[in-house]
Amino acid sequence: MNQGRTDEAYRRECEARSWIKQGYFTAIRVEELMQRIERHRGREAAEVLRVEMRRQWVMREEWLEAAP
Numbered sequence: 001m002n003q004g005r006t007d008e009a010y011r012r013e014c015e016a017r018s019w020i021k022q023g024y025f026t027a028i029r030v031e032e033l034m035q036r037i038e039r040h041r042g043r044e045a046a047e048v049l050r051v052e053m054r055r056q057w058v059m060r061e062e063w064l065e066a067a068p
Helices: 008-021 027-041 043-058 060-066
Strands: none
Touching: 008 043, 008 060, 027 043, 043 060
16 A cells, blocks of 8 residues: 555545545535535645545445455
C-alpha cells in the first residue's frame, strides 16, 4: 500500500479509508460528512474527499484484506 509514500495522494487515501471504516458509506452519512468537511476546509476539499472515498470504496476489499 504505502510503499514509503508520504505524498498528498497517500494522505487522501488514508483519510478516505478512515472515514469509510468509521461508517461513512451511506448516502446520508456521507452527505453529513461532506457538509462538515465543507464548513471546515471548503467545498473543493469536500469534493476531493468525496471522489477519493468513492475510489476507495471500489477498492475496499483489497485494503481490508491487507489490514492487520
